[in-house]
Amino acid sequence: MTEYRGxxxxxxxxxxxxxxxxxxxxxxxxxxxxxxxxISGNCVELLxxxxxxxxxxxxxxxxxxxxxxxxxxxxxAEELGYATDNCAYVKADIxxxxxxxxxxxxxxPRPTLVLCNFVGCNTYIKWxxxxxxxxxxxLYVLDVPFLRGAEPSPADIAYVVAQLKELVHxxxxxxxxxxxxxxxxxxVRCSQRVEDLWSxxxxxARREPSPFDAYFDAITLMGPLYVxxxxxxxxEFFERALAELEAKAARGEGVYECERFRVVVEGPPPYPxxxxxxxMFARWGATAVASTYSTVGGIWExxxxxxxxxxxxxxxxxxxxxxxxxxxxxxxxxxxxxxVEDWRAxxxxxxxxxxxxxxxxxxxxxxxxxxxxxxxxxxxIESDLEDPRYFAEAQxxxxxDAFFEALERHKRAGQRxxxx
Amino acid sequence: xxxxxxxCEEIVRDVxxxxxxxxxxxxxxGKAIAYFPVYAPVEVIAAAGMLPVGLHGAGDxxxxxxxxxxxxxxxxxxxxxxxxxxxxxHLAPFDGMxxxxxxxxxxxxxxxxxxxxxxxxxxxxxxxxxxESASSRAFLRSExxxxxxxxxxxxxxxxxxxRIREMIARYNENRRLIRALYEWRAEEPHRIRAWELYxxxxxxxxxPVEEHTALLREARAGFARxxxxxxxxxxxxxxxxxxxQPPLGVIRLxxxxxxxxxxxxxxxxxxxxREDVPVNGDPLQALAESYLDRSVxxxxxxxxxxxxxxxxxEKVRARRAQAVIFLIAKFCEPAYFDYVLFKRELERAGxxxxxxxxxxxxxxxxxxxxxxETFVESLLFE
Numbered sequence: 001m002t003e004y005r006g007x008x009x010x011x012x013x014x015x016x017x018x019x020x021x022x023x024x025x026x027x028x029x030x031x032x033x034x035x036x037x038x039i040s041g042n043c044v045e046l047l048x049x050x051x052x053x054x055x056x057x058x059x060x061x062x063x064x065x066x067x068x069x070x071x072x073x074x075x076x077a078e079e080l081g082y083a084t085d086n087c088a089y090v091k092a093d094i095x096x097x098x099x100x101x102x103x104x105x106x107x108x109p110r111p112t113l114v115l116c117n118f119v120g121c122n123t124y125i126k127w128x129x130x131x132x133x134x135x136x137x138x139l140y141v142l143d144v145p146f147l148r149g150a151e152p153s154p155a156d157i158a159y160v161v162a163q164l165k166e167l168v169h170x171x172x173x174x175x176x177x178x179x180x181x182x183x184x185x186x187x188v189r190c191s192q193r194v195e196d197l198w199s200x201x202x203x204x205a206r207r208e209p210s211p212f213d214a215y216f217d218a219i220t221l222m223g224p225l226y227v228x229x230x231x232x233x234x235x236e237f238f239e240r241a242l243a244e245l246e247a248k249a250a251r252g253e254g255v256y257e258c259e260r261f262r263v264v265v266e267g268p269p270p271y272p273x274x275x276x277x278x279x280m281f282a283r284w285g286a287t288a289v290a291s292t293y294s295t296v297g298g299i300w301e302x303x304x305x306x307x308x309x310x311x312x313x314x315x316x317x318x319x320x321x322x323x324x325x326x327x328x329x330x331x332x333x334x335x336x337x338x339x340v341e342d343w344r345a346x347x348x349x350x351x352x353x354x355x356x357x358x359x360x361x362x363x364x365x366x367x368x369x370x371x372x373x374x375x376x377x378x379x380x381i382e383s384d385l386e387d388p389r390y391f392a393e394a395q396x397x398x399x400x401d402a403f404f405e406a407l408e409r410h411k412r413a414g415q416r417x418x419x420x
Numbered sequence: 421x422x423x424x425x426x427x428c429e430e431i432v433r434d435v436x437x438x439x440x441x442x443x444x445x446x447x448x449x450g451k452a453i454a455y456f457p458v459y460a461p462v463e464v465i466a467a468a469g470m471l472p473v474g475l476h477g478a479g480d481x482x483x484x485x486x487x488x489x490x491x492x493x494x495x496x497x498x499x500x501x502x503x504x505x506x507x508x509x510h511l512a513p514f515d516g517m518x519x520x521x522x523x524x525x526x527x528x529x530x531x532x533x534x535x536x537x538x539x540x541x542x543x544x545x546x547x548x549x550x551x552e553s554a555s556s557r558a559f560l561r562s563e564x565x566x567x568x569x570x571x572x573x574x575x576x577x578x579x580x581x582x583r584i585r586e587m588i589a590r591y592n593e594n595r596r597l598i599r600a601l602y603e604w605r606a607e608e609p610h611r612i613r614a615w616e617l618y619x620x621x622x623x624x625x626x627x628p629v630e631e632h633t634a635l636l637r638e639a640r641a642g643f644a645r646x647x648x649x650x651x652x653x654x655x656x657x658x659x660x661x662x663x664x665q666p667p668l669g670v671i672r673l674x675x676x677x678x679x680x681x682x683x684x685x686x687x688x689x690x691x692x693x694r695e696d697v698p699v700n701g702d703p704l705q706a707l708a709e710s711y712l713d714r715s716v717x718x719x720x721x722x723x724x725x726x727x728x729x730x731x732x733x734e735k736v737r738a739r740r741a742q743a744v745i746f747l748i749a750k751f752c753e754p755a756y757f758d759y760v761l762f763k764r765e766l767e768r769a770g771x772x773x774x775x776x777x778x779x780x781x782x783x784x785x786x787x788x789x790x791x792x793e794t795f796v797e798s799l800l801f802e
Contacts, residue, residue, distance in 0.1 A: 081763045083748075083756040085494060090757075118549055122523050125549055125722050126757035132724070133761055139724050143550035145559070146521060148543070155562035159548075162555035328544070329531035354494045357753060361499065361525040364490040365532045382493065 008241050012220050015237060017104070019227045022053045024106030033112040033175045036131055039226050040296050041119035041144065041323030043164060043315050045191055045306065048230040049184035050177050055111055056226060057131065061089040063103035064096060065271035065386045073099055074387055087355040088386035090127045097134060112174050115167070116141045120325035121358045140170055144319045147327050152320040160316035181311075187230035188315070189308040194229050195300040197238035202301040204245055205289040206343050208262070209254025211245045214343075215265040215288030216278050217255070226297050260285035261407060264339045266292045266332075266366070267351035267359050272388035280397050281349075284404040288349075290339035292332060295324040299335070329362055333369050340376050347377035347407055353385045377410065379403040421642035424635065425616045428623040429668070435481045435505065439626045440513045443471050451515035451574060453541075456502065456526055457663040458720050459689045460518050460545070461564055461707050463587040463697075466629065467579050468571040473514070474625030474689055476665045477501035479780045482508065490532060491525075496751040497780045498664035499525045506537055516541035516574065518567075521549070522663065522720035523754050541574050543567065549722040551712040560708035568704065584703035590629050592696040597636040598624075599691055602683065604643075606739045609680035610650040611643050614658075615671040621687045622665075651680070654799050657741040658684035659732060660759065662718055664749035666778045673785050674745065678796040682739040688718055719758045728758060729765035736771055743799060744773040745792070749780070772799060 026034045035047055037054045047054055064070045073095025074088055080098070082091050095101075102108050114137050116128035125141060132139035142163050145156040168179045201221070205214045212218075221241060228234030263281075265288045270277050281288070298304075304322040307314040320326060324335075336348060348370055352360045363380070370376045381399055384390040431439055440452050453465045454475040462472035477498035486507040487500040505511050517540055519530035527544065534542040546563055548556040568579055598621055605612045620639050624632040658674070662685045674681060693714050698706040715721055717731030736744060744766060748755040759775065766773050774795045776788055 081760040083759070085751050086753060086756045120524075120527075122521070122527075123753065123757070126754065129722070129724065129727070130757070130760065133727075133764075140552075141550045141722060141724065143548050143553070143556065145546040145548075145563075146527065146544060148546065153562070153566070155559055155566075159555050159559035163550060163553050166553055166555075329528045330535055333535075352492055357495065357524040357528070360492065361495050362491060362528040362532045364488075364492050365535070368490065369535065 007244055009220060011237060012223055015224050015228060015233065020104035020106050023055060023108055026053055027107035027109035034109040036111040036114045036128065038117050038124050040121065040325040041319040042117045043319065045184065045187040045230040045315055046164065048187035049180055050171055055108060057093040058089060060103055061092045061386055062271050064092050066274050067103060068272060070272060070386050071388050073101055087123045088384055089355060090123065092386050094130055094134060110135055111137045114139045117319060118142060119144045119319055119323060120146055140167060142167060144326055147321055156320055157313065157316050160319055161312050164312055164315060184311050185308040188306045188311040190232060190235050191230045191306040192308065194234045194238050195305050197242045198225060199300040201242050201245055204249050207249050209259035210287050210289050211248040211253060213255045213288050214294060215291040218291060218294035222294060255287045256282065256285045258285050259287050261404060262287055262289045262345045263347050263349050264290045264336055264345045265349045265351065266336060268293045268353050268356060268385040270383045270391050271385055273391045276393060280400045286404060289343040289345055292324055292335060298323050325358060333366055337374060346411065350378060350380045352382040354390055355384050355386055377407055424639055424642060425619060428619040431626055432619050432622050433481060435478045435510055437513050437626060440471060440473055443628060444513060452513055453516040453518060454514045455518040457689060458522060458718060459692050463584055463591055463707060464564060464568055465571065466587040467583040468575045470575065471628060475502065477780055478505050479665065480667055494751055495525050496664055496749055499529045501780065503529060503532065506533060518543050518545060520545040520547045543570060547711065551723045552725055556712055557708055560711060561704050564704040564707055581703055585699050588697045588703055589699050594624065594629050594633045595691050595693060597633060601640060606682040609682055610648050611646055614675055614681035615668050618671055618686055621690050624690050653678045653680040654743060654796055655680045655682045655741045656743045656745050657682060657736050657739060658745050658747055660755040661686055661747045661749060662688050662720065664752060664780050666747055667780065667782050669785055670778055670788065673789050674792055677789060677792040682741050683735055685718065688716060692716060719754045729761040732762055733765055733769055744771060746773065746775045748777050750777055
């Protein structure tokens with residue numbers, strides 16, 4: 001097992017630490033201003049144009065979970081009245097705020113604005129209403145129409161653009177800063193470049209063997225992708241990451257010594273057991289060649305890019321149509337189908353997470369589609385992305401093992417349709 | 421009177437949708453469009469010569485045999501029973517189904533239904549969550565225009581603006597009567613049992629509006645003639661069962677345990693607007709503006725200009741309620757979330773509250789009964 005850990009991991013850590021240091025500085029000195037924002041289909045380019053630092057509660061929550069620090073804030077939130085069946089990301093985040101707990105140990109600033117980019121996930125609105133209420137901060141809900149047809153309508157685009165422009169005025173009024181259209185275009189240009197590089201990285205996974213794991217390793221790359229997408233640091237990071245992975249591919253190196261299985265993963269990972277979960281796949285030499293979770297922030301592998309010549313419009317288009325959460329469920333089925341076919345996968349792993357109904361409600365039907373309509377082998381497992389109380393390690397391992405054993409037999413026999 | 425209520429109860433409980441089947445038999449060209457809770461612009465549907473039907477899952481009348489495998493654990497029952505209705509042929513009288521942006525499970529259900537029932541017209545309305553933005557009005561108007569065009573395609577004929585205005589007037593009248601019944605019930609809660617008002621109002625989900633309006637008038641007169649004495653009960657507001665509906669037994673239990681339910685959000689879609697929708701001018705604009713500016717507060721509609729926790733507090737005060745009972749459907753995430761800020765607000769104001777969880781498929785109520793009785797006693801003997 002030669003799990004790759006190189007410059008990418010080191011640099012990723014540095015970049016994330018630097019982000020937390022900026023947030024700490026903002027908390028201590030009041031500058032730069034900080035705005036709460038969601039990961040999915042967001043307008044971070046607009047914040048970058050003002051030099052505002054984003055606070056990502058989702059990143060904070062997952063960092064707490066991966067460091068095994070999520071249970072305490074979850075319990076604190078439940079004490080306050082949250083239900084066991086509420087999204088545990090929200091509970092960890094709110095609980096951590098109230099306890100003064102942060103993943104870095106530094107401070108988090110009180111947001112100048114709580115900006116809810118509502119892209120599909122209803123929990124986002126509730127979450128940010130609560131952040132605004134508990135921190136006594138102003139709230140703006142940027143309402144993005146859900147993608148109910150194949151493409152957004154002109155009315156959808158006009159609505160989002162109008163709100164983005166209102167948001168500019170709101171930020172100006174709150175911070176006293178002036179909006180700089182040139183800086184906005186620069187930020188959009190950086191995003192465009194990062195998206196291009198990220199997309200090329202994702203397409204490297206079409207090689208056999210794939211030089212990286214498009215689920216587990218993609219998560220390492222997602223931190224810089226979300227925090228630094230619209231910055232020169234982001235461009236520099238992804239240029240070097242691509243070069244490194246291309247070199248690996250050129251040497252014919254895969255994730256493991258032998259790539260035995262190629263899978264597509266649907267659903268977020270169980271962060272409290274990230275390492276244990278990864279090992280369950282590693283021992284089978286199973287590489288994720290694509291994942292839906294890595295497209296929450298944006299789907300770029302099929303060609304969409306921000307465009308500095310149409311900054312507002314392409315920011316709106318990204319929010320409307322080019323991120324996983326604002327696309328409808330059947331479009332997700334189709335996204336998975338494309339991965340299976342174009343990235344040549346042997347099967348699909350569906351990870352149901354109790355916290356996230358956006359991801360998980362209906363995954364049984366998705367499975368029905370994959371196995372019956374497409375004849376793709378699937379594995380269905382359940383746990384949670386944040387709450388350590390819902391991970392039945394032995395049971396999940398048994399299912400994973402049973403799936404790959406069956407997959408191996410069927411691969412040998414040239415059959416496909418299996419479901420565990 | 422008792423006969424009328426019994427009829428309503430029957431209509432509401434029957435998942436073979438006899439009133440819809442009857443209407444379709446009488447209107448061979450007519451189509452029936454069901455909508456998932458909580459709100460839909462029924463006026464536009466009715467103006468197309470179609471029957472809008474409010475669907476609230478199958479309650480305890482249908483065993484879930486197929487839908488569990490499609491929706492798995494931790495998902496509320498109404499999502500499953502709605503799919504089960506489809507998978508067992510119960511949605512046959514319907515030609516279309518509408519959903520809106522109320523929660524993540526319901527939204528995914530919309531598209532699961534679309535895949536499994538390609539012959540049905542299944543659509544998703546994006547009802548805006550940023551009423552603060554002036555642009556949300558133009559957007560919602562365009563969304564209603566899109567719906568209108570889809571319905572025209574389905575009906576094979578144009579929908580005249582005048583016809584939408586007429587329907588707005590009819591539904592205004594219906595909503596006005598319901599609002600008045602609610603006002604009256606809050607004044608004289610001993611005259612109308614909560615479960616009676618509930619089935620009476622909910623019958624409107626499956627009846628043509630004219631028929632339901634007539635029923636409301638008849639009931640109003642019947643209730644007024646009733647000779648009943650006030651009971652020794654506490655006045656409570658019931659909150660959070662806005663989508664999945666509790667079994668009738670639960671509503672009866674609350675009353676029997678000593679509660680006057682002076683307001684609730686059980687069938688909120690039937691009295692969605694605080695005042696009439698304007699009948700002049702562009703009807704789609706009027707519906708859009710009414711949704712954004714004149715809707716009742718609800719856990720599925722987000723408007724930070726007037727947060728829902730403040731609206732709840734004002735409702736409690738306006739109804740002179742002594743307490744709030746939260747009746748939350750298991751796994752209903754919007755209700756769970758709102759509970760946290762509701763609770764904070766009520767505690768600041770010193771208003772007692774009780775949290776109860778239910779499932780539409782619930783057959784024994786002993787535990788709930790004990791909880792409610794203890795709560796009521798603690799208030800009566802304070």
